[in-house]
Amino acid sequence: MKRRTFLMTGLSALSLQALANSEKKKIAFIGDSITFSGGYIDYLSEKPEISSKFELINFGKNSETVSGLSEAIHDPRRPLLFDRLNSILAEGPFDICFLYYGINDGIYSPFDPKRFKAYKKGIAKAVKIIAKTGAKVILLTPTSFMETGMKPNGGLALDSYSYKKPYFKYDSEVISKYAAFISNYKSSQVFKTIDTYHPVLGNSSISFGKDRIHPLPAGHKVIAETILKEIDWSGL
Structure with missing residues (x-):
């Protein structure tokens, strides 16, 4: 009898937790490896004003x-968001979707107008697809690349x-x-844009280690604090 009571109590607790989660607004963070590592998301989730809602x-x-x-x-080619975006959105509906791309899209080469055009076209396409679901779209700028100390290597193909x-000047x-x-993206389908580039650049000494691409935990904290500052979470 005690075992049955224990199991019923446990199931009730799980049911209450599931109900609490179902009442929360769902936020999707869609991005590359910087998002995959999850540091800035973990930091945001530690804030009571966010985790409670x-x-x-x-x-x-x-x-x-x-x-x-x-x-x-x-090898293989870099994955493309649009090969999985619909399956991501099928896990919704989401109230808010953060979109966080750019560091890989320049392909680590000198500036090229055709590559820049492909990036702009991809962002516009993603915004349009996400907005159709009714989710608020928040665009994050790519974070900076740590070019300090690199040796000149221009002039190559x-x-x-x-x-x-x-x-070296990526x-x-x-x-x-x-x-x-x-930062300057103008669209009725975008709820907000947030500049994470300059805050990370301004804290590059703590944001990066030997890896010039992926921020350290301190860099993820800078990203999270920027997002916290730029959004009125009580009003979402």
Whole structure:
């Protein structure tokens, strides 16, 4: 009898937890490896004003782009968001979707107008698809790339560069432009844009280690604190 009571109590607790989760608004974080690592999402989830009202779901994927581009040496090719976006959205409905791309989309080479156009086209396509579901779309700029201390390596063919051999001015000449595009994005389908590029750049000494692409935990904290500051969570 005691065992049955214990099991019933446990099931009741699980049912209450499931009910509580079902009443929370669902937030999808869609992005590349920076999102997949989840540091900034974990930091956000620790805030009572967020955890009490929202269920945060991580849909990050390593190496992914919205542009469909990939380095010549990348085997297999970089994954493309649109190969899985519909399946992500099928797990909703989501009240809010964060979209966080760009660091991979420049393919770590010097600025190229065709590649930039592919990125802009991919962002617009993703925004349109997500907005049709009724979710609020929040765009995050790509974070900065740590180019400090790199040796000059300009003048090579575009396909000579990759994540293993990035262009030495990939941040100042490429990612800065991608970030500016997101910051200035104008669309009735976008609820808000948030600049994570400059806060991370301004804290680059603590945000990066030997890895010039993926922020350290301190960098993820900078990203999360920027998101916290830019959004009125009580009003969502």
